[in-house]
Amino acid sequence: MPGNHPARSRRTTERKGDVRERAILDTCEALLAQKGYDAMTVGDIAQGAGITRGALYFYFGSKQEVVTALVARTVEHLWERSRATAETDEPRQAIAAAMRRTVELWNEHGLVFRTAIDLSLTVPEIGELWSRTAGLFITAITAVLERAGIQAGTEPEQASAMARALCWMIERTFYHASQESRENLQKASSTCEHIWLVSAGLTA
Amino acid sequence: MPGNHPARSRRTTERKGDVRERAILDTCEALLAQKGYDAMTVGDIAQGAGITRGALYFYFGSKQEVVTALVARTVEHLWERSRATAETDEPRQAIAAAMRRTVELWNEHGLVFRTAIDLSLTVPEIGELWSRTAGLFITAITAVLERAGIQAGTEPEQASAMARALCWMIERTFYHASQESRENLQKASSTCEHIWLVSAGLTA
DNA sequence: GATAAAAATCGACATCATGTAGAGTTTGAG
DNA sequence: CTCAAACTCTACATGATGTCGATTTTTATC
Numbered sequence: 001m002p003g004n005h006p007a008r009s010r011r012t013t014e015r016k017g018d019v020r021e022r023a024i025l026d027t028c029e030a031l032l033a034q035k036g037y038d039a040m041t042v043g044d045i046a047q048g049a050g051i052t053r054g055a056l057y058f059y060f061g062s063k064q065e066v067v068t069a070l071v072a073r074t075v076e077h078l079w080e081r082s083r084a085t086a087e088t089d090e091p092r093q094a095i096a097a098a099m100r101r102t103v104e105l106w107n108e109h110g111l112v113f114r115t116a117i118d119l120s121l122t123v124p125e126i127g128e129l130w131s132r133t134a135g136l137f138i139t140a141i142t143a144v145l146e147r148a149g150i151q152a153g154t155e156p157e158q159a160s161a162m163a164r165a166l167c168w169m170i171e172r173t174f175y176h177a178s179q180e181s182r183e184n185l186q187k188a189s190s191t192c193e194h195i196w197l198v199s200a201g202l203t204a
Numbered sequence: 205m206p207g208n209h210p211a212r213s214r215r216t217t218e219r220k221g222d223v224r225e226r227a228i229l230d231t232c233e234a235l236l237a238q239k240g241y242d243a244m245t246v247g248d249i250a251q252g253a254g255i256t257r258g259a260l261y262f263y264f265g266s267k268q269e270v271v272t273a274l275v276a277r278t279v280e281h282l283w284e285r286s287r288a289t290a291e292t293d294e295p296r297q298a299i300a301a302a303m304r305r306t307v308e309l310w311n312e313h314g315l316v317f318r319t320a321i322d323l324s325l326t327v328p329e330i331g332e333l334w335s336r337t338a339g340l341f342i343t344a345i346t347a348v349l350e351r352a353g354i355q356a357g358t359e360p361e362q363a364s365a366m367a368r369a370l371c372w373m374i375e376r377t378f379y380h381a382s383q384e385s386r387e388n389l390q391k392a393s394s395t396c397e398h399i400w401l402v403s404a405g406l407t408a
Numbered sequence: 409g410a411t412a413a414a415a416a417t418c419g420a421c422a423t424c425a426t427g428t429a430g431a432g433t434t435t436g437a438g
Numbered sequence: 439c440t441c442a443a444a445c446t447c448t449a450c451a452t453g454a455t456g457t458c459g460a461t462t463t464t465t466a467t468c
Contacts, residue, residue, distance in 0.1 A: 015435095015444075015445095016434090016435080016444080016445075017444070017445070020445085036325070036326065037326075038326050041424090041425065041426090042425075042426070042427090043425080043426095051445095051446070051447090052446070052447060052448080053425095053426090053427090053447095054428090054429095054446065054447055054448070054449095055445070055446045055447070057426095057427070057428080058444085058445065058446075059445095061427085062426080062427075063425095063426080114325075118322070118325055121240070121318075121322055122240070122241075122242050155391075156391045156392075156394035156395045156398065157394065157395065157398045161391065161392075161395040162395055162398070162399060164377070164395070165373055165377050165392070165395045165396055165399055166373070166399070168373055168376035168377045168379075168380065169369055169370070169372055169373030169376070169377075171376060172372035172373070172375060172376040173368070173369050173372045173373075175372075176372065187359075187360045187365065188360075188365075188369070190360035190361065191360045191361065191365040191366055191368070191369045192369055194360065194361045194366070195366060195369055195370070195399070195403050198402055198403055198405075199399050199402055199403070219415075219416095219464085219465090220415080220416075220463090220464070220465095221416065224416085245453090245454065245455090246454075246455070246456085247454080247455095255416090255417070255418090256417070256418055256419080257418095257419095257454095257455090257456090258417065258418050258419070258420090258457090258458095259416070259417045259418065261455095261456070261457080262415085262416060262417070263416090265456085266455080266456075267454095267455080
């Protein structure tokens with residue numbers, strides 16, 4: 001390992017607590033799938049992570065904070081992926097690519113997305129996180145619509161408002177479909193893509 | 205009072221309990237607006253209705269049952285209104301009428317609709333209620349699309365699947381807009397109507 | 409209007425999850 | 439080795455839920 005100065009960051013790190021923290025989040029995700037948010041108790045999470053309730057409160061101040069951290073972790077992953085995506089100029093390709101990416105994301109993280117949506121109202125931090133995420137999508141959809149010739153602007157029949165409605169359509173459709181099966185998610189995606197295309201005036 | 209046979213139904217009725225039950229539901233609705241579902245406690249509801257917790261449990265088995273009853277009451281009203289609606293043959297008119305009616309419903313009952321949606325996942329009865337309501341909408345939208353010339357069927361680009369996606373678009377868009385203001389709800393409605401029209405191939 | 413059954417109400421209790429506090433143990437840098 | 443920070447635990451306080459049995463009020467009927 002030549003020239004391997006740990007410098008200042010990247011120390012011996014990986015404190016024991018970091019492992020625990022990850023274990024807590026992982027357990028939380030698993031339990032969310034098994035019993036759902038309400039049924040899942042702080043004791044359950046602690047037990048699953050191999051510690052006691054008291055120890056868990058050292059890491060997180062409440063059940064809500066745990067879930068918020070889980071959502072943050074997942075959503076951050078989504079943001080990175082979004083940034084890394086190459087933009088296409090041709091609207092039809094851009095739409096197809098976006099839908100493909102969205103299906104992947106929901107296949108991987110559907111559970112966390114759904115709980116994020118469910119808790120958006122009651123947990124402000126999660127609401128903020130999800131709202132920001134939706135904002136990214138809306139911006140992206142708006143851009144595609146404009147490039148396809150839809151008039152820019154925020155009036156009801158202009159790009160921005162349409163993008164918002166399309167975003168909610170996709171969110172909700174995926175929310176339901178991802179609860180059922182991958183096939184349904186794929187089909188739902190096709191339907192959404194079709195409506196998006198038609199709305200952009202790109203009828204084949 | 206000549207010939208006034210109360211017959212069998214329509215008795216002296218209106219038991220005291222019926223009044224209380226309504227008071228409980230009304231209080232619940234008010235509290236839902238004030239503090240939201242989580243913050244609202246069974247004690248709060250009882251107090252608002254002028255009884256003690258113990259008495260409330262004579263009427264409803266749990267907080268969830270109270271809210272379920274509230275949702276049922278509201279949704280039943282919606283169903284009646286739907287049945288009573290005259291059907292139009294001309295798709296454009298049918299769409300405009302449907303959106304107008306939907307705006308009215310959300311203006312009146314937006315709060316209850318939103319809580320119904322929020323609790324659909326955790327309270328199965330409410331989920332069932334809301335899912336049936338969505339079903340009505342989807343059926344209606346499907347009919348309009350088919351009359352407008354969209355191919356019938358459940359494949360991704362056929363009427364049934366499109367109707368489902370459009371229904372979720374409207375639900376989610378109204379969910380958000382109804383939290384903001386009547387103006388926004390009206391604008392959101394215009395946008396949804398436009399996308400619906402375009403999807404039906406009825407571009408002006 | 410007296411009366412008995414049904415309807416409605418109450419206060420006390422048991423339970424359970426949450427979050428807090430403080431004491432004790434492990435870990436790692438110097 | 440030693441001390442401080444990181445970590446963990448048990449015990450406790452709180453607050454909401456839901457249950458129970460006793461008691462009072464309504465209501466239908468004679």
